[in-house]
Amino acid sequence: MFGAQLAEQLKRIFSVSKVTYAQLRENQEQDCIFVDIESAKSFPKNGTLKSKVTGVGTIFSNYEKIPFGHLNKRIQLADAADTKDLFFFDIDVNTKTYVNLVQRTFSFVYFFSGQYDPDNGTLTSITFPEVEP
Numbered sequence: 001m002f003g004a005q006l007a008e009q010l011k012r013i014f015s016v017s018k019v020t021y022a023q024l025r026e027n028q029e030q031d032c033i034f035v036d037i038e039s040a041k042s043f044p045k046n047g048t049l050k051s052k053v054t055g056v057g058t059i060f061s062n063y064e065k066i067p068f069g070h071l072n073k074r075i076q077l078a079d080a081a082d083t084k085d086l087f088f089f090d091i092d093v094n095t096k097t098y099v100n101l102v103q104r105t106f107s108f109v110y111f112f113s114g115q116y117d118p119d120n121g122t123l124t125s126i127t128f129p130e131v132e133p
Contacts, residue, residue, distance in 0.1 A: 009085075013086075022034060032060070033057045050111070053110040068092055070104075085112065
């Protein structure tokens with residue numbers, strides 16, 4: 001539903017090659033954003049699906065590549081089309097440090113709107129079993 005579009009927007013905003021929804025573990029892949037969706041409330045209406053998604057993004061990298069302020073700067077430099085549906089907060093939170101590697105996080109709210117028209121199929125026949133009293 002919203003996962004692919006959110007991943008593409010985060011890739012462009014933070015200039016990374018990979019965004020994943022995999023669970024965090026120690027010794028994670030570097031320069032990849034791990035997204036943890038905390039809640040996703042969806043509202044289908046009139047062929048449109050609107051969702052309010054809250055989550056946290058985590059990135060592991062060398063300290064020189066993402067010093068404090070780097071994530072905030074990437075958000076400011078991003079194309080307005082990529083950030084118009086996103087609200088970022090708690091940006092550049094340093095959660096852990098491993099020698100020269102850092103783990104930085106940011107929280108976000110994503111407002112998704114997309115087409116919602118599930119294929120219900122066609123009813124061609126129906127069979128009722130006979131039940132004896």
